[in-house]
Amino acid sequence: MRLPVVLLLSSLSLTALAEDAPKLPAAPPPPPMAPASAVPDTAPVAPVAPVDTDEPAVTISTQAERTVEEYRMAGRLYMIKITPKNAPPYYLIDDRGDGKFVRQESLDTGFRPPQWVIHRF
Numbered sequence: 001m002r003l004p005v006v007l008l009l010s011s012l013s014l015t016a017l018a019e020d021a022p023k024l025p026a027a028p029p030p031p032p033m034a035p036a037s038a039v040p041d042t043a044p045v046a047p048v049a050p051v052d053t054d055e056p057a058v059t060i061s062t063q064a065e066r067t068v069e070e071y072r073m074a075g076r077l078y079m080i081k082i083t084p085k086n087a088p089p090y091y092l093i094d095d096r097g098d099g100k101f102v103r104q105e106s107l108d109t110g111f112r113p114p115q116w117v118i119h120r121f
Helices: 002-019
Strands: 057-062 066-073 076-084 090-093 102-104
Touching: none
Parallel strands: none
Antiparallel strands: 057 066, 066 076, 076 090, 090 102
């Protein structure tokens, strides 16, 4: 009996809080659009600068026995993923940026942060 009463009272208090929200003024209407004849056909176009993204550039080359994926960031080759035809992939990684690649069997660094289950769905 107590649970329905508590739920009813909490829902009423939430609706009361929602009604006390300040009213915002209405947005002004958008400005009128210029007619198509007013826009010149030879308007100067500014050059578009390339967008600097944080995504690496990936080059994939497929050979008979393997697939090679080269990962570049800002033009610098930093990782190569090699996938043989019937074997697990391995990686060549330039850790120091000096052009010397070190082989790793996976991208796992071995670092294990503690993990707890908070909630399961």
